[in-house]
Amino acid sequence: MKKLIIIGASGHGKVIADIAVKNNYDHIFFLDDNEEIIECAGFPVIGRTNEASDIDGDKIVAIGNAEIRKRIQEKLENLVTxxxxxxxxxxxxxxxxxxxxxxxxxxxxxxxxxxxxxxxxxxxxxxxxxxxxxxxxxxxxxxxxxxxxxxxxxxxxxxxxxxxxxxxxxxxxxxxxxxxxxxxxxxxxxxxxxxxx
The missing domain is CATH 2.160.10.10 (Hexapeptide repeat proteins)
Structure with missing residues (x-):
């Protein structure tokens, strides 16, 4: 089982989800701080960005703003390219x-x-x-x-x-x-x- 957590449920996240599927991830989940978003690109939003370190799986930050992307990514392990x-x-x-x-x-x-x-x-x-x-x-x-x-x-x-x-x-x-x-x-x-x- 390949599991990926995508931080940021936006248009950029949708594109990353498609790439993840093509890289044989079979379990894909999103984290986002907007509580109104419950799914992205057909995959569930399961929590908030500050929960990323507590969830098992590979991780990637799908946020366009470079400063925010940097701040979140620097706190994470199991990052993938x-x-x-x-x-x-x-x-x-x-x-x-x-x-x-x-x-x-x-x-x-x-x-x-x-x-x-x-x-x-x-x-x-x-x-x-x-x-x-x-x-x-x-x-x-x-x-x-x-x-x-x-x-x-x-x-x-x-x-x-x-x-x-x-x-x-x-x-x-x-x-x-x-x-x-x-x-x-x-x-x-x-x-x-x-x-x-």
Whole structure:
């Protein structure tokens, strides 16, 4: 029996549940602090997030907010990494615990992905990149080779980061933005080329 506890009964949790099914989990449960939610993606919500440590089974945090994801994950044991079977992962990739790689994502050679990250649907991370803990490469975003992304940084849907770029921690790169120079200052960057707002 493979049992998974998903912390966070939201849209992100639904996608993770589907990945869990494809990874042969046959017992899937959610925890969420909204008492009105009793099921998610056809699976029961059996308690609150603060109960996670008391429940046996593998665990993953399905919360989009990086700071909340970090706070919850750091208290947990038995964390798993989930990879959708249609993702293409090089044989030379390191992926931290609690990270999820979604359908159609491509992660190429010599990439290091931290813990608690989200590599979302159809995203790509090319060779020799480093993705910091709790960062999110959103749906359809593309990170070219030899890019370093700090902790808790969000690369928005459809954004592009050209090669040899460094992005500091706690940044937001807006949807569709194109990053063509280093982002050394925490902030929100949008547009083509990406500029701070």
């Amino acid at each position: 989930l990879i959708h079977p249609t993702a293409v992962i090089s044989r030379r990739v390191e992926i931290g615990e609690g990270t999820v790689v979604m359908a159609g994502a491509v992660v190429n050679s010599d990439v290091v992905i931290g813990k608690g990250c989200i590599i979302n649907t159809g995203a790509s991370v090319d060779h020799d990149c480093k993705i910091g803990d709790y960062s999110h490469v959103s749906v359809g975003a593309h990170v070219a080779g030899t890019v370093e992304i700090g902790n808790k940084t969000w690369i928005g849907a459809g954004a592009t980061v050209i090669n040899d770029i460094s992005i500091c921690s706690d940044c937001i790169v807006g949807a569709g933005a194109v990053v063509v120079e280093n982002l050394d200052k925490q902030g929100t960057y949008v547009g083509i080329p990406a500029k701070e707002i």
